[in-house]
Amino acid sequence: MSPESRRIARVLLDSPLPQLDRLFDYALPAELGPVEPGVRVKVPLRTAGRVVDGYVVEVDVESDAERPLSEVETVVSAVPVLPDRLYRLARRVADRAAGSASDVLRLVIPKRQVRAEKAWRADAPVVAPDAEQSAEAERVLAAYDGLDVVLDEGGRAAVEAIPQLDDGAQGWARLLAAAAARTLAAGRSTILVMPDHRDLDRLLTALEAVVPPEAVVRHDSRQANPDRYRAFLRTLEDAPCIVVGNRSAVYAPVTAGLVVVWDDGDPLLGEPLAPYVHARDAALLRQESEGSALLFAGHTRTTEVERLVARGWLRDVRAGRRVLPRVLLSTPQELERPAAQRLPSSAFLAARAAAAEGPVLVQVSRPGFSPSLVCADCRTPARCAHCGGPLGARHRGAVPVCGWCGRGASAWTCPACSSPRLRLASSGSERTAEELGRAFPGVRVIVADGSHPVERVDARPALVVATRGAEPLAEGGYRAVVLLDGPRMLQSPDLRIGEACLRWWSNAAALAAPGAPVHLVGVDGAVAKALATWNQAGYARSELENRAPLHMPPTARVALVEGTSAAVARALAALGELSLPSDAVLGPVPVEGDDDPPRVRALVRFDYGAGVRVATVLRAAVVAEAVNGRRGRARAARSALTVRLDILDPEL
Known part of the structure; x- marks a missing residue:
């Protein structure tokens, strides 16, 4: 120098x-x-x-x-x-989402732990599956046509997981473990992205059968800070490993040979922190830049993944021999019965016969005793007098409690008819368990929900009442599965509620023993037909066709622009120079709240080809508003302008 x-x-x-x-x-x-x-x-x-x-x-x-x-x-x-590969990934993800690279890195790089760092030595041994483990992995992969080609050639695929239980492990967990074992045997690392800790634990159990334990690196929020930092340091090393974790694991700085996202329709894979990038989108960007193999696996298929399959970007991989659940439908007309009865006779008889042999799963929509109450005289929903939240009952005869602020409402009166009487409007997991306990005398009843987590149940007769997503594994599979509250689930004002219900029901049906009946109660139409025929991809395809004329996601990308009216107007004016379609902007509309000055919100719909230009313009607008606010000493609690791209449920 x-x-x-x-x-x-x-x-x-x-x-x-x-x-x-x-x-x-x-x-x-x-x-x-x-x-x-x-x-x-x-x-x-x-x-x-x-x-x-x-x-x-x-x-x-x-x-x-x-x-x-x-x-x-x-x-x-x-x-x-x-490392350079992590910076380039963070930069690309941030640019696509009109965000900051440092926000992306904050999700993956833990805070420094001095003791863990001093004890760390970058000398991890290279490990690989032994002959027996490799043979087991190849046996599992052989059931899927063309999957080995995707793994060896760094391809991209949407994989329909076989809904089966084998030796106490779910078929999807054995599939993902086998794919990771094959990649590890080839001397490359794998990233396995799970929605929640239940899926993560089940996958870790499946990995024990096909890979050495020292090859597995956990990356999840339940770890203590020193353990998480040690795991991160391990991913910086050259020795290949298998990273298993939640949504932020997709950024693990390994030289990846395979990236897998399980059940990408789960909302837990959507990042709630800026720049709000879904794990699916980050995995797509990573594969495109690094050339690793990429799998989106699940019992159902999201419209985002089906769109990529239709465009030829993802290969459709299915099992050569599919043994599907036996789904039986109970239409709404069959539910004409006394108010206290919730099961049609066919589902009730099937559950009673199955409960004599082993566990029976009953899925409900909500936890608790009665999540909502109404006026007993005029059926007006009971609301809290302090905050307007819904009132619910924790158990029979309990004082109503607000679901938002937690206040009791012992002296409630109906604002419409002044009646002081309340009526249970819906049944949660605990009330359902109480009702079924009376209908099935002598059969033990197990409640599994957020307040009562249950991971596994044995093969003894039982009724397992579980909320969606909290269903425990049953030894040998459930002898029958009953899916309640379907009509209530479908009533949610959500663009993706059909997809979500099909995912909840399919994941529950996958827990059934071979040949066990799965009863969907009170639902008909396209979603019920898709479950009965196990054609989730066809349902996703029809959803895409319905959304395309309206330019709803994922047929188009959507940006949410929120801020003061002046800031939003300037951002939309800058977008006007991109020659977007005349109906691209929806709004602005006022945002509820006590902000001063008031805030407004607008949605911008645009084609994927215009994504780079739109993100660049919106990011420049955010920077400009931040700089102008600083110069003007307008340090408000909230930014003058915020931008969020690819929101999962835009309020169209």
Whole structure:
């Protein structure tokens, strides 16, 4: 290095401010010694007059040593926690979502744990499945036509998981474990993204049969901070591994040979923090840039995945031999019975016969005793006098309690007819268990919901009343499955409620023993037909066809623009230069709340081909509003303008 040159570091600041979402040049003083890209540093921020954290993205030498630059104050750690592949992924994800790269990195890079870092040595051994484990993995994969080609050639596929139980493990868990084992045997890493801890635990159990335990790296929010940091450091190493975790695991900095997203329709895979990128979209961006194999697996198929299958972007992979659940439908007309009875005779008789042999699953829509109450005289929904929330009963005879603020309503009177009498409007898991306990004397009743988590039940006779998504595994499978509250579930004002119900019911039906009956109560129409014929892909295809004329997602992308009326107007005016269709913008409409100044919201629909331009314009608008607000000293609690792309349920 010549006397006229100097070392510089290009640093990404760890800051939520949108105007700081770029690389800043800092001089590297000689006393810091060698500095590697990816390390954590502290640097001064002159405009704020303070020191902030950041990551060194690049180290370079410049010849213009006279250019005024601030110096890096200190290197926090010599461990390069931000490899180039992770930075490029975060940058691409943020740009597509009109967000900040530092927000993406905050999801994957844990806080530094000094003790864990000092004990860490980057010398993990290379492990691979033994011959017996590899043979078991190949046996599982052989049931799926063409899946081995997708894994070996780095392809992309939508995989319909076989709804079966085998040796106490679900078929989907054995499938994903086998795919990870095959990839590990080829010397490459795998990322397995699960919606929640129940799926994660079941997959970890399935992995024990096909891979060495030291090859598995957990990445989930239940871990203690030191354990999570140790797991993250392991993913920085060159030795291949299998990363199993929740939605943020999709960003794990391994050199991935395979990325799998299980049940991508689960809302838990949607990131609630900025920039709000769904794990499915992050996986697509990662595969496109890194060339790994990519699988979206599930018992059902989302419209997003079906759209990619229809365009030829994903290959449709199914089992060569499909043994499907035996689904029986009970139409709404069959429910003409006394008010206290909830089961048609066919479902009741099937449940009684099955309960004599083993466990029977009864799925309900809500937990608790009675999630909602109504006036006993005029049927007006009972609401809290303080906050307007719905009143519910925790058990029979209990004082009504607000579901929002938790206040009791012992002196409630109906605002419509002044009646003080209340009536139970719906049955939760606990009330259903009480009713079925009387109808099935001598049979034990198990409640499984958020307040009563149950992971597994044995093969003894039982009635298992579970809310959707909380169904435990049964030894040998359930001898019968009864799906209640279907009409109530379908009444939700949600664009995707049909998809969601089909996913809830399919996942419950997949827990049935071979040949066991699955009764869907009180539902007919397209969703019921799709479940009965086990044609979830066909239902997703019909949903796409229905949404296309209305430009509803996922046939089009949607951006939500919210802020002050002036800020939203400026953002929409900037979008006007992109020549979007005349009906692209919906709104603005007022946002309920006590904000000062009042806020408005608009939706912008646009084609995928215009995504880069729309995201760039909206991001520039966010930055401009942030800079103008700072100059004007308008430091409000909320930003003048916020943007969110690809929201799952836009309020069209």
